[in-house]
Amino acid sequence: MIDTLVVIGTDGLIYAAWLFLIALGLSLIYGVLRVLNIAHGSFYALGAYTAASLIGLYGRRDLWPYGVYLMIPLAALAVGVVVGPLVERGILRWMYSREPVYQLLATYALFLIFEDLTKLVWGVDPIYAYAPYTLLGEVSIGDITYPGYSLLLVGTAVVVGILVSVFIRRTRTGRIIVAMIEDPEMSMALGINVPRMSVLAFSMGTVLAGLGGAMTAPMIAVMPGMGAEVIVLAFAVVVLGGLGSLEGAAVGALLIGLLRAAAVHLFPVLELFVIYLVMALVLILRPRGLWGRMEVRRL
Amino acid sequence: MSRRFSVLNIFILINILLLASTPPGSPQAPTPPGAPAQLKVGIVVFLSGAAAAPFGVPARNAAELLIEQLNAGSGPKPYDRPGIGGVPLRAVYVDEAGGAERQVAELRRLVLEEKVDFVVGYISSADCLAVAPVAEELKVLTFLFDCGTNRIFEDRTYRYVFRTSAHQVIDSIGLARYLLRVRPNVRTIAGLNQNYAWGQDSWNTFRDALLKLKPDVKVVSEQFPKLFAGEFSTEISALLAARPEFIHSSFWGGDLEGFTIQMTPRGLHRRSLIAFTPGETMLPRLGRDVPPGIIVGARGPHGPFAPNTPLNQWFVRAYRDRYGIRPVYASYHMAQALLGVKAAFEKALAANEGQWPTVDQVIAALEYLEFETPSGPIRMAIGKGHQAVEPTAYGITGPYDPQQKEVRLTNVVTFPAECVNPPDGVKSEDWIRQGFPGARCP
Numbered sequence: 001m002i003d004t005l006v007v008i009g010t011d012g013l014i015y016a017a018w019l020f021l022i023a024l025g026l027s028l029i030y031g032v033l034r035v036l037n038i039a040h041g042s043f044y045a046l047g048a049y050t051a052a053s054l055i056g057l058y059g060r061r062d063l064w065p066y067g068v069y070l071m072i073p074l075a076a077l078a079v080g081v082v083v084g085p086l087v088e089r090g091i092l093r094w095m096y097s098r099e100p101v102y103q104l105l106a107t108y109a110l111f112l113i114f115e116d117l118t119k120l121v122w123g124v125d126p127i128y129a130y131a132p133y134t135l136l137g138e139v140s141i142g143d144i145t146y147p148g149y150s151l152l153l154v155g156t157a158v159v160v161g162i163l164v165s166v167f168i169r170r171t172r173t174g175r176i177i178v179a180m181i182e183d184p185e186m187s188m189a190l191g192i193n194v195p196r197m198s199v200l201a202f203s204m205g206t207v208l209a210g211l212g213g214a215m216t217a218p219m220i221a222v223m224p225g226m227g228a229e230v231i232v233l234a235f236a237v238v239v240l241g242g243l244g245s246l247e248g249a250a251v252g253a254l255l256i257g258l259l260r261a262a263a264v265h266l267f268p269v270l271e272l273f274v275i276y277l278v279m280a281l282v283l284i285l286r287p288r289g290l291w292g293r294m295e296v297r298r299l
Numbered sequence: 300m301s302r303r304f305s306v307l308n309i310f311i312l313i314n315i316l317l318l319a320s321t322p323p324g325s326p327q328a329p330t331p332p333g334a335p336a337q338l339k340v341g342i343v344v345f346l347s348g349a350a351a352a353p354f355g356v357p358a359r360n361a362a363e364l365l366i367e368q369l370n371a372g373s374g375p376k377p378y379d380r381p382g383i384g385g386v387p388l389r390a391v392y393v394d395e396a397g398g399a400e401r402q403v404a405e406l407r408r409l410v411l412e413e414k415v416d417f418v419v420g421y422i423s424s425a426d427c428l429a430v431a432p433v434a435e436e437l438k439v440l441t442f443l444f445d446c447g448t449n450r451i452f453e454d455r456t457y458r459y460v461f462r463t464s465a466h467q468v469i470d471s472i473g474l475a476r477y478l479l480r481v482r483p484n485v486r487t488i489a490g491l492n493q494n495y496a497w498g499q500d501s502w503n504t505f506r507d508a509l510l511k512l513k514p515d516v517k518v519v520s521e522q523f524p525k526l527f528a529g530e531f532s533t534e535i536s537a538l539l540a541a542r543p544e545f546i547h548s549s550f551w552g553g554d555l556e557g558f559t560i561q562m563t564p565r566g567l568h569r570r571s572l573i574a575f576t577p578g579e580t581m582l583p584r585l586g587r588d589v590p591p592g593i594i595v596g597a598r599g600p601h602g603p604f605a606p607n608t609p610l611n612q613w614f615v616r617a618y619r620d621r622y623g624i625r626p627v628y629a630s631y632h633m634a635q636a637l638l639g640v641k642a643a644f645e646k647a648l649a650a651n652e653g654q655w656p657t658v659d660q661v662i663a664a665l666e667y668l669e670f671e672t673p674s675g676p677i678r679m680a681i682g683k684g685h686q687a688v689e690p691t692a693y694g695i696t697g698p699y700d701p702q703q704k705e706v707r708l709t710n711v712v713t714f715p716a717e718c719v720n721p722p723d724g725v726k727s728e729d730w731i732r733q734g735f736p737g738a739r740c741p
Contacts, residue, residue, distance in 0.1 A: 124347070124356055126553055128560070219530060271522075
């Protein structure tokens with residue numbers, strides 16, 4: 001019994017870490033810019049494709065094997081720095097003053113465009129990049145073997161979560177961003193460069209989406225359509241936690257991860273259902289999600 | 300002098316252009332009386348989405364290659380005469396992505412606007428089930444080439460619809476029989492299948508067939524992850540913890556390959572014997588990273604299980620020369636459909652004393668037809684002559700062959716069509732429940 005609980009806990013934690021990594025950027029972008037970014041799925045896929053290509057390039061040279069892990073953050077940064085400002089300045093800034101439905105449509109259109117772009121660049125055949133997945137060896141927990149990479153995934157999620165949270169709370173730029181969330185007009189009146197901060201926040205969200213994809217690339221066959229699968233899950237986590245709340249995203253991911261792991265081990269037929277069940281229950285009790293806040297409406 | 304030179308130049312240029320506009324070796328054979336100038340075929344396969352890379356693109360490639368070679372008449376016997384009775388084929392490709400409703404609309408467009416003579420298509424069972432009644436209503440000859448559901452000709456009767464490959468039941472019954480050959484004492488089994496029609500049908504048919512053959516087998520875990528979930532770490536833990544002797548999976552595409560990548564370092568294949576019913580598609584892709592000791596099938600005698608005939612050698616060589624990788628089972632299924640069409644039209648043409656046949660005559664020729672394919676002879680033996688039967692085969696992954704750039708298979712066993720297909724007029728479910736009456740197995 002204890003063994004089963006330990007396995008469920010470990011599996012839940014690994015899945016939660018993965019969910020948190022893919023949902024964090026989405027939550028940040030909503031928190032700061034109030035944009036529900038469907039193109040998040042594309043940034044995730046771009047991160048995965050870029051990481052897979054870089055890992056492949058690195059692997060073909062006879063270099064220090066562990067250096068391959070550097071390709072993961074590098075891919076995330078590349079996606080964020082190139083795509084983030086381009087999308088924010090090129091498209092989203094025209095959408096802020098419009099109804100949220102226009103933002104949804106615009107980001108959905110972007111999602112479709114990026115889907116085709118990835119196919120144009122990388123084709124439809126899957127790409128594999130599993131060197132980082134196997135390089136760290138295995139760890140046994142009880143009777144079950146886990147790849148070291150799963151622990152790296154958990155570690156990355158924790159570190160990235162803490163870094164983002166510290167950045168928001170403790171740095172000057174972070175505080176400015178929080179002020180912007182609270183009251184964009186007043187921030188502007190106080191001389192804050194809101195457009196610059198918006199680019200920064202959006203690009204950070206894009207880096208995080210890219211990181212989610214880059215961390216996932218070594219575990220899967222990187223192929224067209226992968227972004228669409230993930231966007232639903234990311235939305236589930238973010239809605240459950242409360243739109244825009246980082247703590248909420250962490251708790252939401254953990255809740256879904258653990259309950260899903262319990263379902264897979266004990267009642268596998270419920271696996272698909274459990275995410276939506278948790279969502280429904282939480283939203284009935286707390287319609288704004290676990291960490292959601294009431295919004296002050298100004299007249 | 301210069302003027303003469305330029306006239307000569309123009310003359311040469313015109314000749315070159317004329318030569319270029321006539322394809323080399325293009326047949327000028329007389330076509331039968333009443334024949335159209337060309338036969339337009341609508342080919343519907345996934346060209347985008349997750350099923351494009353493993354199935355859609357290999358099937359489209361096979362169609363391109365075969366249509367070109369059939370039109371040129373450059374295949375081996377019995378497909379060495381150009382076109383269909385001398386009439387060239389012309390393909391219109393349609394993306395199968397977008398769901399069943401869109402495919403119904405696309406079929407209407409193909410027939411009413413593109414005016415295709417017949418349709419070859421559909422990888423998804425949902426699409427096959429949706430388009431078959433519409434094809435019947437439109438009276439357009441439709442050759443389902445790859446979808447797996449057994450319900451099409453077991454629940455209904457069609458006149459214009461045919462399926463030139465076997466349905467999924469051969470995979471499940473074949474695997475149950477294969478398992479009892481390689482592990483006759485198996486006691487505990489588990490299933491890992493995608494949570495939708497294909498995954499559920501595959502698992503249910505396999506489990507029922509195995510329990511009929513060996514009633515003391517116990518199911519210790521049934522996992523149904525979401526289709527295209529991508530991440531399977533929890534399911535792998537659950538399967539490691541349940542310790543089944545055998546695991547059945549009908550995973551395909553990215554899920555199949557992702558799962559294999561994820562389970563290998565965790566040693567699931569060392570703890571349990573694993574079978575992937577459509578596992579053949581990953582062999583040329585993952586190559587040396589396919590772990591040893593895994594049972595793989597190819598949904599029939601395709602790919603590494605195909606017979607060593609001149610027709611198959613030609614198909615594999617031509618495909619490999621052009622696309623740099625060997626054909627997988629979806630390519631074989633496409634070849635079966637196109638060669639079946641050619642065989643049926645030409646049989647009807649012969650029966651019609653050289654006059655171009657009517658659609659009714661083609662249908663009559665195709666019902667219960669047997670024709671040669673790279674996968675061996677295919678018989679339209681069940682579903683009132685509209686549904687093909689095929690043998691099936693399984694093998695176990697062995698050492699990597701650097702020359703072929705692919706894993707070699709060991710313990711290959713082929714089960715004849717009569718061993719794994721229900722007889723004509725019998726539903727698969729009933730056949731399994733009754734204990735496979737009339738099955739002829741080696």
